[in-house]
Amino acid sequence: MLRPVNDRFLRACRAEPVDRTPVWFMRQAGRYLPEYRALRGDREVLETCRDPGTVVELTLQPLQRMDVDAAIVFSDIMVPLAAVGVDVRIEPGAGPVVAEPFRSAADLARLRPLEPEADVPYVLEAIRLLRKELDVPLIGFAGAPFTLACYLIDGGPSRNHERTKTLMRADPEMWERLMRALTNMVLDHLAAQVHAGAQAVQVFDSWVGALDPDDYAHFVLPWMREIFAGLELGVPVIHFGVGTGDLLDLMRDAGGDVMGVDWRTPLHLAWERVGFAVGIQGNLDPTACLGPWDVVEHKALAVLRRAAGRPGHVFNLGHGVLPDTDPDTLRRLVDLVHERTAAP
Amino acid sequence: MLRPVNDRFLRACRAEPVDRTPVWFMRQAGRYLPEYRALRGDREVLETCRDPGTVVELTLQPLQRMDVDAAIVFSDIMVPLAAVGVDVRIEPGAGPVVAEPFRSAADLARLRPLEPEADVPYVLEAIRLLRKELDVPLIGFAGAPFTLACYLIDGGPSRNHERTKTLMRADPEMWERLMRALTNMVLDHLAAQVHAGAQAVQVFDSWVGALDPDDYAHFVLPWMREIFAGLELGVPVIHFGVGTGDLLDLMRDAGGDVMGVDWRTPLHLAWERVGFAVGIQGNLDPTACLGPWDVVEHKALAVLRRAAGRPGHVFNLGHGVLPDTDPDTLRRLVDLVHERTAAP
Numbered sequence: 001m002l003r004p005v006n007d008r009f010l011r012a013c014r015a016e017p018v019d020r021t022p023v024w025f026m027r028q029a030g031r032y033l034p035e036y037r038a039l040r041g042d043r044e045v046l047e048t049c050r051d052p053g054t055v056v057e058l059t060l061q062p063l064q065r066m067d068v069d070a071a072i073v074f075s076d077i078m079v080p081l082a083a084v085g086v087d088v089r090i091e092p093g094a095g096p097v098v099a100e101p102f103r104s105a106a107d108l109a110r111l112r113p114l115e116p117e118a119d120v121p122y123v124l125e126a127i128r129l130l131r132k133e134l135d136v137p138l139i140g141f142a143g144a145p146f147t148l149a150c151y152l153i154d155g156g157p158s159r160n161h162e163r164t165k166t167l168m169r170a171d172p173e174m175w176e177r178l179m180r181a182l183t184n185m186v187l188d189h190l191a192a193q194v195h196a197g198a199q200a201v202q203v204f205d206s207w208v209g210a211l212d213p214d215d216y217a218h219f220v221l222p223w224m225r226e227i228f229a230g231l232e233l234g235v236p237v238i239h240f241g242v243g244t245g246d247l248l249d250l251m252r253d254a255g256g257d258v259m260g261v262d263w264r265t266p267l268h269l270a271w272e273r274v275g276f277a278v279g280i281q282g283n284l285d286p287t288a289c290l291g292p293w294d295v296v297e298h299k300a301l302a303v304l305r306r307a308a309g310r311p312g313h314v315f316n317l318g319h320g321v322l323p324d325t326d327p328d329t330l331r332r333l334v335d336l337v338h339e340r341t342a343a344p
Numbered sequence: 345m346l347r348p349v350n351d352r353f354l355r356a357c358r359a360e361p362v363d364r365t366p367v368w369f370m371r372q373a374g375r376y377l378p379e380y381r382a383l384r385g386d387r388e389v390l391e392t393c394r395d396p397g398t399v400v401e402l403t404l405q406p407l408q409r410m411d412v413d414a415a416i417v418f419s420d421i422m423v424p425l426a427a428v429g430v431d432v433r434i435e436p437g438a439g440p441v442v443a444e445p446f447r448s449a450a451d452l453a454r455l456r457p458l459e460p461e462a463d464v465p466y467v468l469e470a471i472r473l474l475r476k477e478l479d480v481p482l483i484g485f486a487g488a489p490f491t492l493a494c495y496l497i498d499g500g501p502s503r504n505h506e507r508t509k510t511l512m513r514a515d516p517e518m519w520e521r522l523m524r525a526l527t528n529m530v531l532d533h534l535a536a537q538v539h540a541g542a543q544a545v546q547v548f549d550s551w552v553g554a555l556d557p558d559d560y561a562h563f564v565l566p567w568m569r570e571i572f573a574g575l576e577l578g579v580p581v582i583h584f585g586v587g588t589g590d591l592l593d594l595m596r597d598a599g600g601d602v603m604g605v606d607w608r609t610p611l612h613l614a615w616e617r618v619g620f621a622v623g624i625q626g627n628l629d630p631t632a633c634l635g636p637w638d639v640v641e642h643k644a645l646a647v648l649r650r651a652a653g654r655p656g657h658v659f660n661l662g663h664g665v666l667p668d669t670d671p672d673t674l675r676r677l678v679d680l681v682h683e684r685t686a687a688p
Contacts, residue, residue, distance in 0.1 A: 162666060165631040169639045209587075212607040212629055214646060243553075245589040246609045263556040265590045285556055287509040295513045302558060322506060 006136045009070040013200060013236030013258050015279050015312035021304070021341035022069035023334045024139070026240075027320030028062040029074045033327055035061050045090035046082050049075050055126035060133060066331040067338065070137050070200070073127055073193070077143025077204055078151065080189045083119040084112050086152070094157055101155030101163070105174045111181040116192030123189075124196040131197040139238075140198030142189045144205035144227070145182035146220045152178075161210050168219050179223045187230045194233040202238040203227065203256070206319075209243025216247050221254050228255020238281055242319050248273045262318030263288075267306035279312035286317045289325045289333065296329055297336060304340055350480045353414040357544060357580030357602050359623050359656035365648070365685035366413035367678045368483070370584075371664030372406040373418045377671055379405050389434035390426050393419050399470035404477060410675040411682065414481050414544070417471055417537070421487025421548055422495065424533045427463040428456050430496070438501055445499030445507070449518045455525040460536030467533075468540040475541040483582075484542030486533045488549035488571070489526035490564045496522075505554050512563050523567045531574045538577040546582040547571065547600070550663075553587025560591050565598050572599020582625055586663050592617045606662030607632075611650035623656035630661045633669045633677065640673055641680060648684055 009022040030036060039057060040048050048054055058074040078088050078096045087099035102108075116124060123140075130138050146164075153164040168175045190201045208220060224239075231237050239256025241247065245265040252259055252274040259278055261270040263285035271280045288299045300315075307313040315337045321330065353366040374380060383401060384392050392398055402418040422432050422440045431443035446452075460468060467484075474482050490508075497508040512519045534545045552564060568583075575581050583600025585591065589609040596603055596618040603622055605614040607629035615624045632643045644659075651657040659681045665674065 160631055160666065162631045162634055162668070165629070166634045169632070169635045209608065212643075213610055214643070215629075243587055243608070246613065264553065264587070266557055269590065285509070285559075287504055287506045288513070290506055290510045291513045299556075299558070322504065324506070 006069055009137050009314060010199060010236060012312060012314050013238070013279055015277075017311050017343075019343045020338045021307070021313055021315050023315040023337045024068045024070040024072065025062070025317055025321050025330060026072070028068060028072065028330070029058045030321055031323040032321050032325040033061055033065070045076055046079065046088070049079050050122045052122045052125040052129060055122065056129045056133065059126070059130055062327075062330075063134075063136065065327055066334045068136065068334055070139050071130065071134055072139040072141065072202070073123065073130065073198070075123055075126075075141070077141070077148065077206075079123065080114050080120060080142070080185050081111075081148060081152070084110075084114055084185075086110060088151070091156070096151045097156040098151055102152045102178070105171075105177065107152075108174070108177050108181065111178070111185070113181075114185045114188045116188055120189065120192070124192055127193055127196040127198055137199040138197065139200045139202055140190060140193030140196075141202040141204060142186045142193075144203050144208065144220075145179050145186060145223050146211075147205050147207045148182050148186075149178055150207045161207060165210070165215070168215070172219075175219060179219075183223045183226055186227055190227075190231060191233060194235050198235065200236045200238065201231070201233075202240055202260070205239070205241045205251075208241045208247065208251075209262075211247070213247055213250060216250055221250055224251070224254035236279075238314075240281070245270070252278060258312070258314060260316070264318075267303055267313075268308065271307075271310070276310065276312070279314060280307075281314040281316050283316070283318045284333075286319050286322050286325070289317070289329050290322060293329065293332060296333055300333055300336055301340065304337065309341065350413055353481050353658060354543060354580060356656060356658050357582070357623055359621075361655050361687075363687045364682045365651070365657055365659050367659040367681045368412045368414040368416065369406070369661055369665050369674060370416070372412060372416065372674070373402045374665055375667040376665050376669040377405055377409070389420055390423065390432070393423050394466045396466045396469040396473060399466065400473045400477065403470070403474055406671075406674075407478075407480065409671055410678045412480065412678055414483050415474065415478055416483040416485060416546070417467065417474060417542070419467055419470075419485070421485070421492065421550075423467065424458050424464060424486070424529055425455075425492060425496070428454075428458055428529075430454060432495070435500070440495045441500040442495055446496045446522070449515075449521065452518070452521050452525065455522075455529070457525075458529045458532045460532055464533065464536070468536055471537055471540040471542055481543040482541065483544045483546055484534060484537030484540075485546040485548060486530045486537075488547050488552065488564075489523050489530060489567050490555075491549050491551045492526050492530075493522055494551045505551060509554070509559070512559070516563075519563060523563075527567045527570055530571055534571075534575060535577060538579055542579065544580045544582065545575070545577075546584055546604070549583070549585045549595075552585045552591065552595075553606075555591070557591055557594060560594055565594055568595070568598035575599075580623075582658075584625070589614070596622060602656070602658060604660070608662075611647055611657075612652065615651075615654070620654065620656070623658060624651075625658040625660050627660070627662045628677075630663050630666050630669070633661070633673050634666060637673065637676060640677055644677055644680055645684065648681065653685065
């Protein structure tokens with residue numbers, strides 16, 4: 001790396017003082033960018049993920065437009081499942097659809113262990129290539145076991161995740177075997193990304209907010225704890241979910257250096273709940289970025305006020321960038337956060 | 345009424361002592377009942393709602409199977425909107441779809457004031473007929489302005505409600521006019537239902553949990569406050585939403601005698617947040633009722649433990665009964681709650 005590395009994001013993840021609050025956006029490499037749509041064309045997302053050259057270019061696109069303080073490798077949480085042979089495709093505008101959803105213990109045979117160098121070489125190759133290009137830290141990621149299970153069992157996006165939640169409670173033995181397989185897959189996938197050069201990782205437990213705290217504690221927390229305990233990789237780990245206001249303390253107990261929090265919980269309350277020993281990432285409503293600039297500014301400043309300049313805040317949206325977002329809004333938002341949090 | 349009225353539900357709404365914790369279920373008159381599917385046949389929901397004879401029969405069906413302590417008139421939150429001329433239909437398995445979603449102030453002309461006796465006589469007639477049949481209290485209901493606006497503006501079920509939230513923030517003048525019209529409609533509709541004989545009402549702000557607390561306080565709370573202040577009808581009012589853990593204190597400030605709470609917030613925490621001056625309704629995960637009986641029992645008893653026998657608890661699911669629910673599970677659940685909370 002010839003250029004100096006902007007390490008604001010990594011410092012914030014370690015709750016160290018920063019010259020400005022770091023900013024990045026989930027799905028910053030995504031459909032809201034015309035250059036993303038042009039480059040991906042009609043290719044399916046998972047197919048696109050298997051081409052390291054395209055992955056590198058897509059990952060870099062948002063950095064050419066705005067001064068975000070981290071890059072996240074372009075990929076999808078379903079990539080490792082597809083790599084071990086699960087028949088899944090990402091339906092445009094909907095999300096992952098699994099051709100034959102898991103219904104019984106016999107389906108578990110379809111989840112062989114992930115061998116990252118053999119199964120997802122394109123992810124690791126893209127990470128190695130990106131590290132040569134980037135002057136900001138590179139984030140790797142994986143979906144968490146519960147969220148992956150939602151797609152495997154419900155078969156696709158689901159309002160209530162009813163098949164997953166029912167199987168989990170009705171067949172704890174199958175659930176345990178499924179969580180065991182997915183936990184190992186997540187651990188292997190994340191470790192390989194870090195060994196390839198990822199400087200931080202995020203675990204996306206996007207749908208875990210559908211659970212009540214009892215179910216979370218019983219069916220999910222032990223596996224998440226194993227993941228965070230197993231990730232002694234020397235890089236910061238972000239633990240993310242949506243609609244998790246009343247799970248945050250349990251999620252913090254499971255682990256993670258930085259807790260992601262969506263917009264439903266005011267940032268200062270979320271931080272009080274998880275304690276100031278961990279960092280916090282968030283928490284602007286992504287729909288705010290669809291509005292006029294004065295709305296974006298007003299709501300972003302409310303987030304900053306609640307963060308109160310405390311070390312350990314990573315500014316982000318509460319979920320991914322929405323496809324109808326104007327890229328220029330995000331560019332201005334990055335500048336706003338940097339300006340308003342500049343050390344004197 | 346010849347038969348004695350079971351007033352357990354009304355007493356709990358007023359936080360008075362009860363001989364057993366009352367139970368009813370949102371969407372207890374619904375698709376999970378074979379006799380419901382048989383009676384409704386292929387008729388669209390809104391069409392079904394316009395036939396008082398069918399409404400009476402559908403409302404009574406669950407009471408013939410289980411000892412619920414309240415009935416809720418079979419209807420839909422979109423009924424008053426359809427009655428003033430909005431072109432809406434309920435798509436099977438999806439929800440309300442508005443043919444021409446509201447996009448500009450010109451669309452507001454499509455919302456004329458509701459004249460209940462002329463516009464929704466079938467709702468009022470069904471309530472009058474039901475009061476002659478029932479020995480449990482009858483609940484009337486309406487959708488809250490924000491939730492109705494989500495359907496009018498996003499045009500149908502929406503994961504992010506992005507058009508609604510964007511319009512709300514970007515065009516506060518149109519938002520105010522829309523909320524004014526919907527608030528008046530809700531007030532008129534609920535008052536008419538009470539005058540016809542409804543002994544309690546529930547306001548469904550089902551999608552309000554999509555908002556951050558700032559937006560709720562600014563764009564929704566004033567209208568909800570006006571509704572609850574205007575409902576001096578002498579009957580208990582239940583204020584319901586989903587995913588509202590961090591809105592509960594604001595929703596309590598808006599009003600309502602009983603606060604509905606879904607499964608994401610443990611009942612005792614929710615009650616602490618809203619204060620013990622109001623009652624609380626909930627909060628079993630509806631997907632729990634898809635599981636084997638031991639799961640249902642285990643999770644229902646956890647709700648009862650958290651309610652701790654305090655006056656003011658109305659047992660319910662955290663959202664509507666799911667179509668795949670076994671009716672017999674609900675019957676056993678009602679009996680379980682009654683048995684375990686029986687005064688000695």
